[in-house]
Amino acid sequence: MIALEGIEKSYNVGSNELRVLKGIDLNIERGELVSIMGSSGSGKSTLLNILGLLDFKDQGSYTLNGQIIDHPSEREAAHLRNAYIGFVFQSFNLISYKTAVENVALPLYYRGISRAKRNATAMEYLRKVGLDQWAHHLPNELSGGQKQRVAIARALIGNPEIILADEPTGALDSTTSLEVMNLLKEIHKQGKTVIIVTHENDIAGMTERIIRLVDGRVQHGGHV
Amino acid sequence: MEIWSTIQKNKLRTFLTGFAVAWGIFMLIILLGTGNGLQNGVTQEFNDDATNSIWIRGGRTSLEYGGFKPGRRVKITLDDLHYLLRNYPQMGYYSARINVWGARVNYGNDFGDYSMRGVHPGHVVLEKTEMLQGRYINDFDVSNDRKVAVIGKLIANDLFKDEDPLGKYVIIRNVPFMVVGVSDDAGSEWEQRMVYIPITTALQVFNKSGNIDQIMFTTGTLPLQATIDLSERVKRDLAQRLQFSPSDPTALFINNANEEFARFMNIFNGIALFVWVMGIFTIIAGIVGVSNIMMIVVRERTQEIGVRKAIGAHPSSIVLQILQESIFITALSGYIGLVLGVGLLELVNKYLPENTNMFSNPTVDIRIAVYATIVLIVSGALAGFFPARKAAHVKPIEALRYQ
Numbered sequence: 328m329i330a331l332e333g334i335e336k337s338y339n340v341g342s343n344e345l346r347v348l349k350g351i352d353l354n355i356e357r358g359e360l361v362s363i364m365g366s367s368g369s370g371k372s373t374l375l376n377i378l379g380l381l382d383f384k385d386q387g388s389y390t391l392n393g394q395i396i397d398h399p400s401e402r403e404a405a406h407l408r409n410a411y412i413g414f415v416f417q418s419f420n421l422i423s424y425k426t427a428v429e430n431v432a433l434p435l436y437y438r439g440i441s442r443a444k445r446n447a448t449a450m451e452y453l454r455k456v457g458l459d460q461w462a463h464h465l466p467n468e469l470s471g472g473q474k475q476r477v478a479i480a481r482a483l484i485g486n487p488e489i490i491l492a493d494e495p496t497g498a499l500d501s502t503t504s505l506e507v508m509n510l511l512k513e514i515h516k517q518g519k520t521v522i523i524v525t526h527e528n529d530i531a532g533m534t535e536r537i538i539r540l541v542d543g544r545v546q547h548g549g550h551v
Numbered sequence: 552m553e554i555w556s557t558i559q560k561n562k563l564r565t566f567l568t569g570f571a572v573a574w575g576i577f578m579l580i581i582l583l584g585t586g587n588g589l590q591n592g593v594t595q596e597f598n599d600d601a602t603n604s605i606w607i608r609g610g611r612t613s614l615e616y617g618g619f620k621p622g623r624r625v626k627i628t629l630d631d632l633h634y635l636l637r638n639y640p641q642m643g644y645y646s647a648r649i650n651v652w653g654a655r656v657n658y659g660n661d662f663g664d665y666s667m668r669g670v671h672p673g674h675v676v677l678e679k680t681e682m683l684q685g686r687y688i689n690d691f692d693v694s695n696d697r698k699v700a701v702i703g704k705l706i707a708n709d710l711f712k713d714e715d716p717l718g719k720y721v722i723i724r725n726v727p728f729m730v731v732g733v734s735d736d737a738g739s740e741w742e743q744r745m746v747y748i749p750i751t752t753a754l755q756v757f758n759k760s761g762n763i764d765q766i767m768f769t770t771g772t773l774p775l776q777a778t779i780d781l782s783e784r785v786k787r788d789l790a791q792r793l794q795f796s797p798s799d800p801t802a803l804f805i806n807n808a809n810e811e812f813a814r815f816m817n818i819f820n821g822i823a824l825f826v827w828v829m830g831i832f833t834i835i836a837g838i839v840g841v842s843n844i845m846m847i848v849v850r851e852r853t854q855e856i857g858v859r860k861a862i863g864a865h866p867s868s869i870v871l872q873i874l875q876e877s878i879f880i881t882a883l884s885g886y887i888g889l890v891l892g893v894g895l896l897e898l899v900n901k902y903l904p905e906n907t908n909m910f911s912n913p914t915v916d917i918r919i920a921v922y923a924t925i926v927l928i929v930s931g932a933l934a935g936f937f938p939a940r941k942a943a944h945v946k947p948i949e950a951l952r953y954q
């Protein structure tokens with residue numbers, strides 16, 4: 328599903344060049360549930376951005392679902408994100424003035440699907456995450472766990488191959504974290520590729536494989 | 552609509568922004584309407600006489616010339632008119648004019664004292680006289696010294712009441728004249744109490760000296776400078792014929808209505824330009840306001856724009872969203888300003904007293920409204936442009952990371 332070879336990425340910090348990724352080789356198969364771990368500064372966020380087509384590599388090759396991703400235009404990248412990737416963020420990133428159902432429906436808006444159809448589909452996905460009762464509430468009327476479930480529904484609605492979750496439980500207590508992780512595992516069982524970036528060992532422990540990043544490289548021998 | 556939710560979220564801010572634009576358009580419309588009213592008023596004043604005419608009147612010399620002392624009256628006659636007609640083919644409608652003061656007009660037992668003019672047929676164009684009934688003085692009347700008269704509508708009211716005056720005879724200073732027409736004039740009531748008779752008849756019956764008071768003619772479509780040159784040349788020719796110094800300022804008065812009209816038109820063009828410039832600057836102030844607000848909107852919504860991009864919004868759809876909001880706010884509030892401005896003008900127009908000099912029909916026409924709408928949409932797009940570009944450049948990673 329995902330193949331990275333010799334991915335390098337550096338940022339200019341003032342006059343210095345900061346090398347964040349120093350040659351990442353990585354394969355993630357279709358339907359895997361993996362976690363990416365690393366201390367802060369290990370480059371895991373950068374790697375996530377490159378995987379999610381939010382940022383682009385300097386060197387190396389990235390193949391997503393058989394397509395070589397080589398500095399696509401913003402338009403192409405937006406299209407690929409919409410088609411292949413569902414994002415789940417630590418801070419949920421729901422749009423505050425839209426109701427739960429409108430938030431979930433948003434990716435379909437960018438596919439040009441009619442309002443009636445996308446709202447109906449959004450209700451269906453809210454039901455899957457158990458929040459159909461809350462469909463017409465604004466995000467600030469929901470608890471943290473509920474917000475994250477709305478965000479997961481939003482990530483799923485476009486039927487993407489890959490779910491990228493950036494510290495999905497970072498803002499949640501342990502009980503709620505467990506619920507969210509169970510939901511992500513559920514999604515994985517339905518055949519999606521789920522990639523979770525985390526720094527928490529017990530979260531990583533619930534995945535099939537842990538990829539550890541140390542100083543911009545993958546540390547080998549990470550199977551649990 | 553996407554727009555509604557964002558606008559409803561920030562009602563006060565949106566209102567204040569819109570207010571700036573609405574006020575700008577409102578002021579532009581009021582200024583334009585006032586300028587138009589002024590122009591219409593003055594143009595109406597000009598409606599009294601043909602605006603492309605030259606009027607010649609004899610004066611009194613103030614310089615010695617050819618052995619004559621100053622202070623001599625310069626007398627013009629029909630011969631001078633005929634001389635001009637022979638030498639200046641560019642003259643269009645023409646007329647000589649004699650004023651006869653205090654003409655007592657009798658009809659049956661009624662009578663009144665009115666003013667009378669001896670004229671050529673062309674006078675009807677030069678004075679912009681309108682015919683309500685019958686006809687004006689014609690060439691046949693002039694060449695046969697016929698005793699026919701055209702009477703002003705107020706004379707017809709005074710003497711004939713409900714009777715039809717055409718074909719009836721009135722007695723003017725003991726001479727019978729047949730009424731052939733009833734006239735009206737936008738100039739004044741004085742001109743609506745005027746009797747017109749053929750110039751030749753007037754010379755024969757009421758003015759034995761042979762002198763005429765004025766010569767007037769139209770200049771067709773000659774451009775302004777050509778009419779100025781023409782009146783200069785006419786003055787030089789007549790100076791030679793009538794023996795006065797061409798540089799004598801009081802011997803002959805030549806009034807070129809073209810010049811006066813052009814001067815007024817220049818003033819109005821100046822006013823119109825001024826109004827547009829003021830209006831545009833007011834609108835620019837509004838645009839800057841909208842642009843500022845949209846800038847804040849983009850900053851506040853950086854995270855939202857980041858999310859939208861992450862889930863598949865193209866940069867163009869983000870630009871479109873910001874532009875849409877900006878155009879929507881400007882167009883709607885501008886439209887409100889437009890409607891209020893036009894409404895106020897209509898109200899003023901409705902309650903404006905009749906016969907207000909120099910001011911009439913202070914409205915803006917549909918063309919101005921269309922221009923204003925185009926200006927609004929363009930300004931909305933301009934106001935949104937920089938914020939939208941900023942929004943398009945939002946990097947989703949940064950937007951989602953740093954909040």
